[in-house]
Amino acid sequence: MEEIKLGMVGLGTVGSGVLEMVQKHAAKISAVTGRKLALKTVVVRNLAKHAAVAQQVHLTTDLNEILTDPEIQIVVEVMGGIHPAKEVITQLLTAHKHVVTANKDLIATEGAKLIELARANHCDLLYEASVAGGIPILRTIADSFAADQITEVKGIVNGTTNYILTQMAQQHWSYEQALQKAQELGFAEADPTNDVKGKDAAYKMVILSQFSFGTRVPVAAVATEGIDQVAAQDVAQAAAFGYTIKLVGVARLAGDGLFVEVAPALVNRHHPLAEVNNENNAVMVRGQAVGDTLFYGPGAGGLPTANSVLSDITTVMKNMILKTNGNSFNRYSKQLALAESAAVKDRYYLALTLPDQPGEMQKLTTEMAKLNASFSQIVQQAGQNGQARVMIITHEMSKAQLAQLQAALAALKTATLHCAYRVIE
Amino acid sequence: MEEIKLGMVGLGTVGSGVLEMVQKHAAKISAVTGRKLALKTVVVRNLAKHAAVAQQVHLTTDLNEILTDPEIQIVVEVMGGIHPAKEVITQLLTAHKHVVTANKDLIATEGAKLIELARANHCDLLYEASVAGGIPILRTIADSFAADQITEVKGIVNGTTNYILTQMAQQHWSYEQALQKAQELGFAEADPTNDVKGKDAAYKMVILSQFSFGTRVPVAAVATEGIDQVAAQDVAQAAAFGYTIKLVGVARLAGDGLFVEVAPALVNRHHPLAEVNNENNAVMVRGQAVGDTLFYGPGAGGLPTANSVLSDITTVMKNMILKTNGNSFNRYSKQLALAESAAVKDRYYLALTLPDQPGEMQKLTTEMAKLNASFSQIVQQAGQNGQARVMIITHEMSKAQLAQLQAALAALKTATLHCAYRVIE
Known part of the structure; x- marks a missing residue:
């Protein structure tokens, strides 16, 4: 032979x-x-x-x-x-x-x-x-979705951060505790920056975007937020609301453009991505014809x-x-612009601190009403130093509305917004 | 163009x-x-x-x-x-x-x-x-597992039966009620025989076996049990034990041979297959190198x-x-014999009725002890007409041991074995 x-x-x-x-x-x-x-x-x-x-x-x-x-x-x-x-x-x-x-x-x-x-x-x-x-996702998109129009690809594409978030959720650890454990077990590097800051996941979303939409997105254009600011109390509150916090990369058609982001997100506990734990990865591909498909397996090793x-x-x-060498791995090319922020709509989890005084909550709800944004769940907890911690799940709002809300809250001066995480049902 | x-x-x-x-x-x-x-x-x-x-x-x-x-x-x-x-x-x-x-x-x-x-x-x-x-499983096995040794492929490969079993579990319906609903909604044919008897799933396991192991298995050699005998009380007891009953096709290396079966199985509720509901399908491929991977999506439509x-x-x-037409879809060929029943080992869920009298349970445990088989969970419920219903989850036993147990129980004459379903942790 x-x-x-x-x-x-x-x-x-x-x-x-x-x-x-x-x-x-x-x-x-x-x-x-x-x-x-x-x-x-x-x-x-x-x-x-x-x-x-x-x-x-x-x-x-x-x-x-x-x-x-x-x-x-x-x-x-x-x-x-x-x-x-x-x-x-x-x-x-x-x-x-x-x-x-x-x-x-x-x-x-x-x-x-x-x-x-x-x-x-x-x-x-x-x-x-x-x-x-170990998940054969690129060849699958190139070959098996060749005739379908992919509208969204999203997933858990970094094993280190998924291990850390899984331990935070299951052991009720802080980010620092979970990172240390991951480093001891070899699931995180001594310098974990590229993983925990979401950079590694952003690289992968760039490649997935190219295969799924035919569009080259510069790494710098991927809105990237890591997990190093994820607070144990938000992990706990997410669980109480029925969600798990995961670092999710998403690339999605929105309006006439393509939206690509890596950020912590609240995933409904009945969503298949919620069950992807530890160092495992999963990619969900939504096709116009095929609907939702999921590809799960070991993300590293x-x-x-x-x-x-x-x-x-x-x-x-x-x-x-x-004798057919020299053909491109990905044969799909269609250069899309980046999506307008008004076209990118999601529900959000917001965590804020406010002075624990009459009228403060009303200021918040007034700002949201001005933006025509509303919420579906809200919890207020007594905090320290006369501050209340308020955790909200909003109805669908655009990235543009979210930016306006962030600016309005900053202008209030009394309220501090700790995080705004996308909600995936 | x-x-x-x-x-x-x-x-x-x-x-x-x-x-x-x-x-x-x-x-x-x-x-x-x-x-x-x-x-x-x-x-x-x-x-x-x-x-x-x-x-x-x-x-x-x-x-x-x-x-x-x-x-x-x-x-x-x-x-x-x-x-x-x-x-x-x-x-x-x-x-x-x-x-x-x-x-x-x-x-x-x-x-x-x-x-x-x-x-x-x-x-x-x-x-x-x-x-x-809609799941691109054959091309994935052919191309992306070309260099790995697959040791097991198993999954939910029939949408009709999965829809029926999902409704039985969620609505607490009988098989007949769930089938009727499935027929009304178009998820089951007027004559559902091929689906509910497991024949359709057996066809698919024959094709999956060929791609995964290179072995042609005649349809007649696939041990096939449908869902038409699945009782509502076993669905309920499975849930109480922490499992969901699914129609699972499995093809697995066992000893020197290949074991292929389609039958109802108890799937641990934390196993990814347990979350595959309604008409969806999923195939789990275990590779020596890659470990466990799962491919999920719509099974029909x-x-x-x-x-x-x-x-x-x-x-x-x-x-x-x-100009490369004419090459076989599946390029892997390695004809394996069917596995010996002594080499095929699993845990089982057994449901029996016994006379509700002193000594009857001891007869059962004596038969199991003779076969060196033991159980990890057991529940006895009062039944009708002086009969008790006993539901057991065994420790691992071989297909050969299970056949001996079935013969021994038949010889007892007083005990009736209603089902013996594989347990998947």
Whole structure:
């Protein structure tokens, strides 16, 4: 049986998973593709650190060993980060290697240039593993929603923050306590900024938007709010109202435009996303024809993510056999403008403190009435220092109305708005 | 832009959905495939019945209008049933037409011959819509699990029975009441036999087994139990134990073999399948590398199923452009034997009636002890005519042990076993 040789750059959690799968699942891969797959060369930074696997695969610190090896036709990039991953992939594509990557940061920010470079070199550039780890969401959107008009894609696309929010809800911990536990267990990095600030999820929403709507949204245009300001008392109040707080990425047609956001949201406890706990991810795709579909699975981890890498590798192998390499992973393009804030309508959970005095609540309700905004649930709790804490679930209002309300509350000076979280029924 | 012309045989719910999608989503289809798609000719049995759409598309009762039309390259078969669908598809493939079908009965029973015929004629034969309506599960297993070893695939793959069981659980209705309501609302056929006896789900498990394990299982080899014997009191007792009764199809590696079954099962209320209600479907795929993934969506309905048909059509269009037609939808083949019953282990829910007399319960526990089977939960209720009703959840036992227990209880003569349902935690 003909052998196809693979190279890899990086040998961390995902890279080790790829090595393990190529070895353990060799029979299945051969049965499906009709070719043997062998991992020939892995580029690492530190040879000594990986001495244990040096028996199984050739390790080197020199990328040229892959670039100049005509036997290696497919290369996996799992080093992560934007530099030097961008330069590495650029060199690989220029050397006519097909590239499979799990690098969401890079694809979200520099994807357009790399996709064009791949096309110019008749190479495949696939990146299923860049979104939602083990969930095959990109290929599914590209292939199985090709004829449907997606109107919304939303989901829990970051495992670290979902783990932290799950622990806050289940253990009644503060954000700081839950983060510390997540770091101890390896679910959060020592520097968790990219995860907890929502940046990682924003990268993924950029890629999901491109597949779902054909629209390139710059990362900077994704309204992004992390979970580091989520208060234990709002988690508790959300539960009392019948909701769970999740970090939800959403990309949605609104008016003539596209609205993309990453922010904490209250998810109704009967909504399928409410049951997605710990490090798991789920993406809900709403199609005009198909209605609501949900794709659930592990959002991170070496082997789950490696499975997505391997699904890309077997796709490249199939393309090599059929001589159909060089076609874009996502074939849908339709550049939409960003949605007007008046067209983006949701219900919101608002938490405020007000002086615990007669007339203060009336000021709040007056401001809301002026904006034609109303609420469906309200709870007031005695707070400290003569302050009352008021928690509200509003009826549907637009982003524009919300901004006006925020400005009006700021002008009142006496009221402090702690959070405004979207409500998902 | 080049136009690709489509034919269709059948114009029921799914066929009407296909017609609607081809018209409404023409722009998206063109954007993704680079070709215009037009539905040229539809074969129906009764022209008068479809007079309303005769303005939009050419209707005929004569299949030859498609067979002999060189312009029509792709044909959708949505007439359903085995005959004459088999003869129609045979003629279409022989005439070198690519075929897309939603026909699970036919693919499950005659798929092998038709797939071979398609291959011999260099034609595509795709059938994503045959399993789980709008959920793109077959293509996902074929493409995204190509390198993983699937160890179990299980799910709720029949919308009618799930609607009935959901109503039984939520409204506390009997099976007969829930069936009648389902028929009134159009969720169940006038003759619901194929659905309620589990046959339809068995067809789908045959197709899922082929994609997941590469193994062809004859429909007759799928142990199949329907929902028509599910008693309201077992639905209630399951709820009291913390479970929901669902009709679950399972295909699982067990020992050296493959175990495939369709039967009512108790699903733990925290399991993702427990939240799949009404006519929705969900399929859970367990991979050695990826772990548990779940794919959820509408299991039936014209437009959702049409979306799966259209995803197949766009795949055929892509293959036509790349000149790669004629490759099998499922490329994995590994014929496994059926599992030995001693290797298939589960926990069970048992409901029995016993004479309400001293010593009877001891006889039951003695039989279980002889088989080295034990239970984790037990409830006894006073019944009628001096009979007690006993409901048990066992610890894990094999299918072989369960058969021995059933034989022993039958030999006792005083005990009647009403049901033995698998328990899914």
